[in-house]
Structures are given as structure tokens and as C-alpha cells.
Amino acid sequence: MNASASTADLTINEIREAWPVLSAEERFEAFSLLDRESAQEFFMPLLARAKASLISQMTETDRTLWMRLLPLDDAADVIQVSHPKKRETLLSLLDDQSRQEVRALLLYKEDVAGGLMNPRFARVRPHLTVDEAIRYLRLQISDKQENIYYVYVLDESQKLLGVVSFRDIFKAPPHKLISDIMQDDVITVTENQDQEVVSRIFSQHKFLALPVVDRDRKMRGIITADDIMHVMQQEVTEDIHKLGGMEALKRPYMQIGFWHMLRKRAGWLVVLFFGEMLTASAMAYFEEEIARAVVLALFVPLIISSGGNSGSQATTLIIRAMALGEVKLRDWLRIAGREMGIGLGLGCILSVIGFFRIVAWQMFFHLYGEHYLLVALAVSLSLAGVVMWGTLAGSMLPLILRRLGFDPASASAPFVATLVDVSGIMIYFSASALILRGTLL
Missing domain, CATH: 1.25.60.10 (MgtE N-terminal domain-like)
Structure with missing residues (x-):
């Protein structure tokens, strides 16, 4: 342009x-x-x-x-x-x-509440009458105090005692004391609280502003809904980038230079590449089985992609649930049990489809030899196991990362898929070795 x-x-x-x-x-x-x-x-x-x-x-x-x-x-x-x-x-x-x-x-x-807050806000003492408070607020409010929604009631040491909306002030009789109309049960955030937690509180309570206090409950400032909107957009963007298997970008796509973009995307790709080397090593470990029954190699992409897809689904769901505060670390056992059941159900659905697919192709194209039913059984059982394992691993990985102090969004879909690829190979060929022993193997 x-x-x-x-x-x-x-x-x-x-x-x-x-x-x-x-x-x-x-x-x-x-x-x-x-x-x-x-x-x-x-x-x-x-x-x-x-x-x-x-x-x-x-x-x-x-x-x-x-x-x-x-x-x-x-x-x-x-x-x-x-x-x-x-x-x-x-x-x-x-x-x-x-x-x-x-x-x-x-x-x-x-990225903490103190870095988001505006230190100027409307404040009054509890002993003022409504009429005195209104006159005081007219003198106090400045251009730097945009989007004033609430008046905060502080004592002489600046400790937060309560909050009152402008609407309640103007509705109250002029002689009424501020202490009589204020709400003393105030939801606050601490000055060093993470911005993701702050945005979650805004989402849960639909506040227009939140007071920021220190450890002694002395008020330091306010965060408005306008401030947090940018944070929520930034957090969602970072999570999407990480789920895609790359570092978060701090600037719009079109403004990022070639080498900067290359560096941001290369890091995780190199890590994932080394992870996929383990998949090659796992394949090499079962080289003898593959040589005896080449037909097994035909279903490797089917098995590992199904496990990776189920794991990516679970990871995305848990990361989103954690971001919204719907699940906590203490819920890990319930999540594990729930996802194992769901993974087994999903695996059974794919197993049935896979079994009949092999039988149908054998009937029409004669691709899988005389032991095709055993091959179909091996593929079906492997699908059930790999999908269940992928779902369980995908749901637990974000929780493990949070417990270790890392961002759960780092459990990206490509990372989960790579993890499940390696284990899926082991599950598939181990199951095939048991089922096909004495026939193809």
C-alpha cells in the first residue's frame, strides 16, 4: 500500500x-x-x-x-x-x-496486577455523609481517572474497607453516612497476582473494575475491564501459538521479520524433530517383526495418528478448562479416571471401524493374506489401547507442567502427538507380537 x-x-x-x-x-x-x-x-x-x-x-x-x-x-x-x-x-x-x-x-x-493497575481512583472516608462525599469526589476526580465505576472507602492508613457504586451514592439520602451504604465484602486482587488469574476473576464476576491491594490490604490502584480486555486477547493469542507448537509472538504477524519468525518457529520444531527420532528408534526395535509381517507397517500411520489426535483433543480441553478455572491441580485423579473412560470409549469406536475396514478390504481386494482376521484383531486392540493412552497422556501433561511451574499451554498438540507416536509404536507392535505369534510372527 x-x-x-x-x-x-x-x-x-x-x-x-x-x-x-x-x-x-x-x-x-x-x-x-x-x-x-x-x-x-x-x-x-x-x-x-x-x-x-x-x-x-x-x-x-x-x-x-x-x-x-x-x-x-x-x-x-x-x-x-x-x-x-x-x-x-x-x-x-x-x-x-x-x-x-x-x-x-x-x-x-x-504480567501481574500491579503492572496493569491505574494508581488513581475515586476514594472517600467512611465517616463522610453522602452529600460531603459527592462534593469531595467532584474535586478529586481528574482526567487521569477515566472509566470511574466505583468509589472505594479507605481508612487513614489507606486500607480498603469497602466499595460503593456511584449509583448507590446518588440514590442515598444526603445525610446518610458512606459507612452505612458501602459493601464491605469486596473481592480484590493482590499486586503480584498473575494477569491470567485477574482476567479469570473478571470473567467469573463480570466486574467493571477490581481493586488492587498489597499484603496489608492497603489499596494500590484499580484494574478496569478495558485494561483486562487487552490481557485476555494477549493470553488467548499466546495459548494458540503454543498449542501450535511455537513460541508466542508479541507483535502482529505482518510486522515480524523473516529471521525473527524463523527463530520463533524453529525452536519447537527442532525439539519435536528429536522427539520423532525416538519414533524411528522404536520402529527399528521392531525391525524383525516388520520384516516378517510387512502388512503391519501399513497400519502404523493409522494407529499413531489416532492416538495423537485423541491426545491433542484432551490437551486442548484441559488447557481451556484450566484457563477458565474449571479444573484445579487437585482434580487430577478425577480427570484421569474420566479421560481413561472417554479414551476407552473413543478407542472402541475406532477399533470397530478399523476391524470392519480391514475385513471389507480383504473381501474386495485380498490385501492382507489368510490371517487377516488376526491382523484386524491386532489393529483393533492397538487402536483401543493407543487412543486411551493418548487421551490420558494428553489430559495429564498440562497438569504436570502446571505442577512443575511451566505454562500448561506449552503442552502443544504437536508435542503430545510426538509423545504418543513413540508410545503408540510400542503398544501396537507389542500387541501384534502377542496376537500373531505362531502365524505371521
Whole structure:
């Protein structure tokens, strides 16, 4: 796309649509053509990296304007993703109070609640009347406190006592005390809680905002639903990439360079390649059986792919259930029993199909020799065993990774398939050796 020729006629919606395929320079040129109101509407929902890219191309005056326009948590995110040499320059664009607050936010990891929160929020004391609280809030609320949904009730040491919605404040009689209308049973998150846990709490309770507290229950800030939407999108994207057997990408696909993309994808492929070497070793171990009964080799892809597919299904289901908080580590035994039963049922279904497939092909094409019924039995029993094992392994692997402190999404479908390939070969040829002994073997 030639930005100089085409961006002049773009609307804000058309810029959004073209945004993923534009270069950094084209993006800035398109953004520069928007009027102030449209530019603000377009700029505020952007991800931190996109904001940082635009700000880096602005004049110093414009950089100051846009940095000071951002809520403090967004400003911290922009500084966090910028080049380390540019961070102090960006910090210097903020006013003294904002700079101090953003520095405090930058001390947190970017994937914990403290790194997501805005340290400015509406607060009142419990002894104020409703009328006094309303007057106080008018003076207190600033431009940096966008999306204010709740008023938090704090004591003199900044400990969280309760919460009250604006609706409840305006509905209450003017002489009523805040302590009489507040809710003291407040769901909170701690400042070092993982962002995935925070997003799960938002999903479960449908909150518009959550208070962030420290270990002493002193309130540090709030996380809004708008903040967590970006996190949920990022978490889902990372999980999908990992399930596909690659490292998570931090930027849009079209903006990632060739060598960076190659490095991100090569790592897991090399690991999986070495894993598949074990499959070749397993095949070599049964070389003598294959030489005696070549017909067995015909069904190797059928057996191991069925096990890999069932394992990938189970892995995907358990990872999603863990992300939603539907299952915990303590549920492993129930999950194992449930998946073994389901795996056996799935294996029996495929076994019946496989058995009749071999019989039908023998009747019409005479492919499998005089002992075709024994071959069909060996394949059928192997299918049942491999599918059950694949389902069990696929369901347990994410739980094992979580127990060891790794991301369960690392139990990618290709990884599970590779694991089941090796064990599937062992199960198949071991079963065939028992059933076909004295005939083909």
C-alpha cells in the first residue's frame, strides 16, 4: 500500500482495517491525517507497542501531549515496551506527580496486577455523609481517572474497607453516612497476582473494575475491564501459538521479520524433530517383526495418528478448562479416571471401524493374506489401547507442567502427538507380537 497516495482519503474505520498491513511510517502518516478528536478516539484503544511506535515518530511537543493524555497504567505500558534508552526521555515528558506514580508502576512485572493497575481512583472516608462525599469526589476526580465505576472507602492508613457504586451514592439520602451504604465484602486482587488469574476473576464476576491491594490490604490502584480486555486477547493469542507448537509472538504477524519468525518457529520444531527420532528408534526395535509381517507397517500411520489426535483433543480441553478455572491441580485423579473412560470409549469406536475396514478390504481386494482376521484383531486392540493412552497422556501433561511451574499451554498438540507416536509404536507392535505369534510372527 502506498501511504502517500492513499491515506489522505481514509476514514478512521478504514485506517483500523488497513492497520495490520501498514509499515510504521505508513501508520504514522495515516494517523497524522486525523483530526484531534478522531486521533484520540483511534489512539487510546491501541496496544502499547503501537502507541509507542507512533509516539516515537512525533515531535517533542506532540509526544508530551499524547503521553500526558494517557492514563497512568497505559503510560507505564508504553514506556515498558519502548527501547530502554528511550524510557527516561518518555518519563521526562510527564508532570512530576505522574512521573513518580509511573516509576512505581514500572517496578512491577508487566504480567501481574500491579503492572496493569491505574494508581488513581475515586476514594472517600467512611465517616463522610453522602452529600460531603459527592462534593469531595467532584474535586478529586481528574482526567487521569477515566472509566470511574466505583468509589472505594479507605481508612487513614489507606486500607480498603469497602466499595460503593456511584449509583448507590446518588440514590442515598444526603445525610446518610458512606459507612452505612458501602459493601464491605469486596473481592480484590493482590499486586503480584498473575494477569491470567485477574482476567479469570473478571470473567467469573463480570466486574467493571477490581481493586488492587498489597499484603496489608492497603489499596494500590484499580484494574478496569478495558485494561483486562487487552490481557485476555494477549493470553488467548499466546495459548494458540503454543498449542501450535511455537513460541508466542508479541507483535502482529505482518510486522515480524523473516529471521525473527524463523527463530520463533524453529525452536519447537527442532525439539519435536528429536522427539520423532525416538519414533524411528522404536520402529527399528521392531525391525524383525516388520520384516516378517510387512502388512503391519501399513497400519502404523493409522494407529499413531489416532492416538495423537485423541491426545491433542484432551490437551486442548484441559488447557481451556484450566484457563477458565474449571479444573484445579487437585482434580487430577478425577480427570484421569474420566479421560481413561472417554479414551476407552473413543478407542472402541475406532477399533470397530478399523476391524470392519480391514475385513471389507480383504473381501474386495485380498490385501492382507489368510490371517487377516488376526491382523484386524491386532489393529483393533492397538487402536483401543493407543487412543486411551493418548487421551490420558494428553489430559495429564498440562497438569504436570502446571505442577512443575511451566505454562500448561506449552503442552502443544504437536508435542503430545510426538509423545504418543513413540508410545503408540510400542503398544501396537507389542500387541501384534502377542496376537500373531505362531502365524505371521
